[in-house]
Amino acid sequence: AQTVTQSQPEMSVQEAETVTLSCTYDTSESNYYLFWYKQPPSRQMILVIRQEAYKQQNATENRFSVNFQKAAKSFSLKISDSQLGDTAMYFCAFMKHEGRGSNYQLIWGAGTKLIIKP
């Protein structure tokens, strides 16, 4: 069975610093998708960034980038120039490439609470 592990329950950094959140996963699949979602205190879950396993190039979205190491099954999120608004829970999620139809499966990590201090 697939699992997603986020080993850092909580992290805290100063505003403008760079922070890296770790995520590892376990799967025997060769083709899959990985996501980072952000959940601010408002509770709304927001997609931060996503990566397809067959793409070697790391995804980047403005200040957010990932370090995808397929062999190591690692998918870390780097936030550069952190801002107070980045304070949130961050969830890593894994999805098998099932194609259309049923057998949909999205596995979520337990989350990392990130606090940006002024």
Added chain:
Amino acid sequence: NAGVTQTPKFRILKIGQSMTLQCTQDMNHNYMYWYRQDPGMGLKLIYYSVGAGITDKGEVPNGYNVSRSTTEDFPLRLELAAPSQTSVYFCASSYVLISYNEQFFGPGTRLTVL
């Protein structure tokens, strides 16, 4: 667009009571999902739907029922509420069955069963 809306925001139930959590999306998405989030945990899929009239079980469906009579609405029914169902419930929708496409989430319903 309002996106995905959920009602109510909060609810306290007594053991054995029933209730329906409402979810509506105005993005014309075919795919809709119900998740629960327990404290300190990630999301777990309860049920999902690939279109009107079609639903399927997720990881933790026991104690819940869903229906999908329209594209817009995907209510979640709790029968005989139990303390183990105390959780935050999120409804989500997507244009296609997740894959690489983004899921849009509602603001959640915090349910307490006493």
